[in-house]
Amino acid sequence: MVTSATVTKSEKVAHPYAKKRRTLFVTLALLLVVSGIGSLMIGPVSFTLSEVWQSLVTEGDTLAHRIVWELRLPRMLIGAIVGMSLAVAGAILQGVMQNPLADPGIIGVTSGAGLAATAIMIIFPAYIGFLPLAAFLGALVTALLIYAMSWKKGTSPVRIILVGVAINAILGAFLNALMLLYSDRVQAALPWLAGGIAGVGWVQFDMIIWYALAALVLAIIFIPHLRLLRLGDEMAKLLGHNVEKSRFLLIVLSTLLAGIAVSVAGLIGFVGLVVPHIVRMMIGDDSRYLLPASALGGAVLVIIADTIARTAFDPMELPVGILLAFLGGPFFLYIIQKGRGSVAKS
Amino acid sequence: MLKVEQLQFERPTTHFELQSVDLHIPKGEIVSLIGPNGSGKSTLLRLIAKLMKPESGAVYVDGTSIESLSRKTLARQLAMLPQMNDHQLELTVGELVEFGREPHRKGYGRLKKEDEAIIDWALDVTNMQSYRHRLLPGLSGGERQRAWIAMAIAQRPDVLLLDEPTTYLDISHQLEVMELVTHLNEAYGMTIVMVLHDLNQAARYSDRLIVLKDGAVQYEGAPECVFCHDMFREIFDIDASIHEQGGTLFFTPNRKCEAVCSL
Numbered sequence: 001m002v003t004s005a006t007v008t009k010s011e012k013v014a015h016p017y018a019k020k021r022r023t024l025f026v027t028l029a030l031l032l033v034v035s036g037i038g039s040l041m042i043g044p045v046s047f048t049l050s051e052v053w054q055s056l057v058t059e060g061d062t063l064a065h066r067i068v069w070e071l072r073l074p075r076m077l078i079g080a081i082v083g084m085s086l087a088v089a090g091a092i093l094q095g096v097m098q099n100p101l102a103d104p105g106i107i108g109v110t111s112g113a114g115l116a117a118t119a120i121m122i123i124f125p126a127y128i129g130f131l132p133l134a135a136f137l138g139a140l141v142t143a144l145l146i147y148a149m150s151w152k153k154g155t156s157p158v159r160i161i162l163v164g165v166a167i168n169a170i171l172g173a174f175l176n177a178l179m180l181l182y183s184d185r186v187q188a189a190l191p192w193l194a195g196g197i198a199g200v201g202w203v204q205f206d207m208i209i210w211y212a213l214a215a216l217v218l219a220i221i222f223i224p225h226l227r228l229l230r231l232g233d234e235m236a237k238l239l240g241h242n243v244e245k246s247r248f249l250l251i252v253l254s255t256l257l258a259g260i261a262v263s264v265a266g267l268i269g270f271v272g273l274v275v276p277h278i279v280r281m282m283i284g285d286d287s288r289y290l291l292p293a294s295a296l297g298g299a300v301l302v303i304i305a306d307t308i309a310r311t312a313f314d315p316m317e318l319p320v321g322i323l324l325a326f327l328g329g330p331f332f333l334y335i336i337q338k339g340r341g342s343v344a345k346s
Numbered sequence: 347m348l349k350v351e352q353l354q355f356e357r358p359t360t361h362f363e364l365q366s367v368d369l370h371i372p373k374g375e376i377v378s379l380i381g382p383n384g385s386g387k388s389t390l391l392r393l394i395a396k397l398m399k400p401e402s403g404a405v406y407v408d409g410t411s412i413e414s415l416s417r418k419t420l421a422r423q424l425a426m427l428p429q430m431n432d433h434q435l436e437l438t439v440g441e442l443v444e445f446g447r448e449p450h451r452k453g454y455g456r457l458k459k460e461d462e463a464i465i466d467w468a469l470d471v472t473n474m475q476s477y478r479h480r481l482l483p484g485l486s487g488g489e490r491q492r493a494w495i496a497m498a499i500a501q502r503p504d505v506l507l508l509d510e511p512t513t514y515l516d517i518s519h520q521l522e523v524m525e526l527v528t529h530l531n532e533a534y535g536m537t538i539v540m541v542l543h544d545l546n547q548a549a550r551y552s553d554r555l556i557v558l559k560d561g562a563v564q565y566e567g568a569p570e571c572v573f574c575h576d577m578f579r580e581i582f583d584i585d586a587s588i589h590e591q592g593g594t595l596f597f598t599p600n601r602k603c604e605a606v607c608s609l
Contacts (some may be wrong), residue, residue, distance in 0.1 A: 013479045015438060230435065231445065234397055235427050239501070240418030284436040284481075320387040 021293075028296035032080075033301055039076045039307040040068050044314055074205045078197050078240035079306045079320075080299035081205075081212045082261040084272055087125035087298025089257035089292050090272030091279075095226045096250045097157040102279075104139075104258035106164045107251060110269065111171035112142025115194060118175055122182045122191040131192075132207065132263035136300050138251075139259035142167065146174040147251055149189055154244055156233070160251075186255045195321020197306060203235050204264045215256045219291060222250055226287040268321040271298050301328075347374035347537050348394065348505055353403035355386075355393060364389055364561040366403065371554075373504070376531050378536045378548035381476050381558035382582055387541040388429065389508050390558065394539065395426040407505065421449035426507035427497040437495045439485075440478040443468050448498025468500040471533075472526060488519025495526060499536075506530065508540035512547065520544070548594040549573055556583055569595050576603075579603055 015021075040052045046293075047055070047064055056063035056073070056156055079280065086104065093102040104110060116138025120131050150163040179186045192199070225246040228236045236243050258272065276294040302320065305327065309320040350369040356362070364386045371377050379387040392398050394405050395413050405412045407423050425446075435442070446468065447461040457465070469475040472492045482490055487558035491511060498506060508527070512520040528551055530536045542548040546554055549569035557572060557579050565572045573595045578586040585600040 015479060016481050017436075228445070228448065237397060237417060238395060238421060238426050238428075240416070240421030242417065249527060286436065286441075 001015055013095070017284050017286075017289075019134070021289050024279070024293055025296070026281055028293060028300060031300045032296055032303075034134065035303045035307070035323065036076055036080070038071065039079070039303050040072045040309055042311055043067070043072065052097065057343060071135050072080075074202045075200055075306070076199050076253070076303055078205055078208070078264060081208060082197065082265045083256040083262040083275075083298035083300070083302030084342040085212055085298075086268060086271040087275035087294040087301075088216065088291055089254040089261075091276035091287070091294040092219065092222075092226060092250050092254040092257075092278055093272075095287060095290075096247055097161060097231055097252070098230075098232070099161065100156060100163050101204075101273070101275060103269070104254065104262075105168070105235065105272075106161060106257060108142030108146050108167050108171065109139040109255055109262060111168045111175070113139040113259065114176050114267055115171050115178070117192055117262075117266070118178055121192065122178060122185045125185075125188070132204075135266075136259040136263040139262055141254050142165040142171065143255040147248065152340070153279040155247060160305055175297055191319055192266040194319040194326075195266040196309070196317075196319030198310065198317050198319065200264055208260050208264055211256070212260050215253060215260060216295065218253055219257070222246075222253060223287045223291060225250060225293075230285065234322045240278075266321065268302070268324065270321075270324045271301060274328055275301060347371055347375075347408060348539065349406040349409075350390075350394065351404050351406070352407065353390070353393060354401045355389060355398065356401055357389075361480075362386070362389070362561060364393070367561075367563055369556065369563070369566075371537060371539060373537055374525070374531065375553045376540075376551060377554045377556060378540055378542045378552040379437045379556050379558060380542060380545055380548050382563075386561040387558050388509055389561075391426070391509055391539065391541055392428075394506055395424065396420055397426075397428075410558040418449050421503075422499060423503055424505040424507065425501040427494050427511065428487065429509040429513065435482050437482055438479050439469070439474055439482065440465070442482060442493055443474075443496045443500050446497040449501055464502060465500055468496040471499065471530070472496040486519070487515050488522055491515060491519070491523055492526065495523070498536075499530060503536065503541065505537045508538065510541050510543060511591070513543060520547070527551065538543035549595045549597075558580050573597060 037052070041047050041049065045063070045067060047068065049202070052068055055062065055068040058065070067108070089109075090103045093106060094100055096102070097106065099131040109339050113135040117131055117135040118132045120127055124315060146164045146167050150156075152159070179189070225241075228239065228241045229243065229246060229250075231239070231245050236246075261268065269344065275297045276290060279290055279293045279297055283293060301324070305324050306320040309318040311322040314319070348365055348369070348371040353364060353367045355364040362384070367390060379390060381387050389398070393400050396405075396417065407415070408418065412420055443465050444457065447457060447464065450461065452470050466475070469478060472495055474489070474492050474496050475491060477485065477493065484491060485493065495511070511523050511527070515523065518605065524547060527538055527540070531538050552569060554563070554567060555569055555572040556563055557577060564581060573586070573588055575586065578584050583603050585603060586597040587600060588595060588597045
């Protein structure tokens with residue numbers, strides 16, 4: 001076996017992306033802390049940093065305690081979880097599908113959850129308590145259906161995407177029909193379809209936190225699988241990897257992540273598509289860095305967007321899903337324009 | 347080392363058929379599969395690598411049918427580089443070669459000392475040590491091909507399958523890759539089966555040529571036996587002149603057989 005002196009020397013050479021990665025992680029961590037604290041301070045009633053601190057550490061029926069502890073803190077934490085889950089789900093799917101345009105919508109999460117939730121809200125309003133569960137199951141069942149229908153001696157990313165498009169169209173038609181047939185009750189469903197976390201509290205937090213943590217831990221465990229799939233189906237197989245099994249598990253995992261987000265926040269699009277995309281432009285597509293950075297980025301984005309959504313149009317509150325599309329769309333276009341040169345080069 | 351028995355494969359959509367192929371490739375041989383487009387060379391290679399399932403027949407590596415081996419076990423004995431590799435993979439050469447240790451790893455742990463040593467060896471053999479921390483998209487075609495070969499040999503395979511390893515490379519990089527293949531064979535006894543389009547290269551670097559057409563083996567043997575006028579006429583539809591220089595055979599194409607008259 002040949003080991004030369006040059007080896008030990010070359011070990012010290014940094015990875016080409018090392019500096020960018022460090023910068024991005026430090027920036028996102030700082031942004032997360034700042035936006036998290038900021039979202040507790042800012043609102044129709046604003047508080048100073050020390051007031052926020054006092055309200056968190058002392059019990060007591062003060063105004064600050066009620067607003068910060070009962071309303072803003074759980075909302076901020078849920079925003080962070082929703083952002084993380086969606087961004088990580090998107091990052092996983094873009095890897096699995098080998099397609100930068102993949103997001104949770106592509107495996108039917110949006111249409112499946114949307115249809116199930118709307119059906120509950122419009123046809124069975126008495127069971128509104130089951131809405132999160134219904135949305136989650138709708139997402140999961142649709143994803144599994146798409147996976148099953150794209151099976152033909154194995155799956156391929158292209159076939160999954162095509163089947164996904166077809167199923168999404170069908171479910172979308174059902175959703176539209178439902179809304180037309182019950183047009184008098186549509187009002188109730190609209191905020192949910194637009195996506196938002198207005199009015200969430202500790203109940204919702206308790207409902208999702210353990211599932212979200214479990215799914216995020218699983219995502220970390222599955223990073224090696226994702227990296228292997230990135231080499232392409234054939235290469236992964238040639239390296240002894242069970243491609244179909246990994247792909248299936250990763251799709252289920254991203255459905256869980258997105259389903260958790262959808263169950264409390266409704267249809268928030270965009271985060272899952274854009275966050276991993278921007279992160280990838282900055283630090284490359286190695287899942288070991290892409291997934292954690294996307295998680296942080298997603299949390300930061302949703303916290304900031306939600307803070308703006310609930311304050312900028314006071315006393316009205318905008319669903320954060322709408323705001324994300326409003327602000328995020330143009331920003332994404334800007335990034336693509338700006339990044340065009342470097343992307344084309346690589 | 348490598349045995350193919352009555353291997354049959356059908357692709358109904360394109361009416362393609364591989365008709366009962368039998369091969370025996372002893373350890374340490376360099377074998378090239380040649381033949382016109384659509385003759386089944388790549389299909390045969392992919393069947394040997396278990397990327398596709400044959401209708402009937404079997405492939406044996408070291409006496410064991412690959413059907414009974416798990417992908418992982420097979421990957422420790424047999425490595426293959428498919429034709430088109432992703433040029434956009436944002437990995438460093440070192441990171442790519444690490445993947446070659448995948449079949450030998452248990453669980454998700456870090457690389458062991460032994461793995462590190464083998465990765466170093468693979469980088470040294472392919473002369474890629476100084477490129478270790480360079481990203482793949484920034485390399486030339488020849489360097490990138492060497493990086494992929496480094497990954498494949500980091501698997502420590504007994505058999506290395508290469509699907510058109512020199513296509514799209516300029517001539518100096520082509521020779522570099524062929525010299526590397528020869529070195530792997532001579533220094534480490536690796537059995538090599540490759541699909542080549544350049545017939546002169548195939549003759550120059552192979553112990554044996556296997557000529558396929560219409561999904562069947564038509565000629566098989568040392569380059570001296572296979573390189574004959576009949577073979578070029580039957581298989582490739584051309585008239586060729588065959589020359590010899592320093593013990594190496596090469597051919598120059600003269601004209602297409604019938605086309606000239608029928609026009």
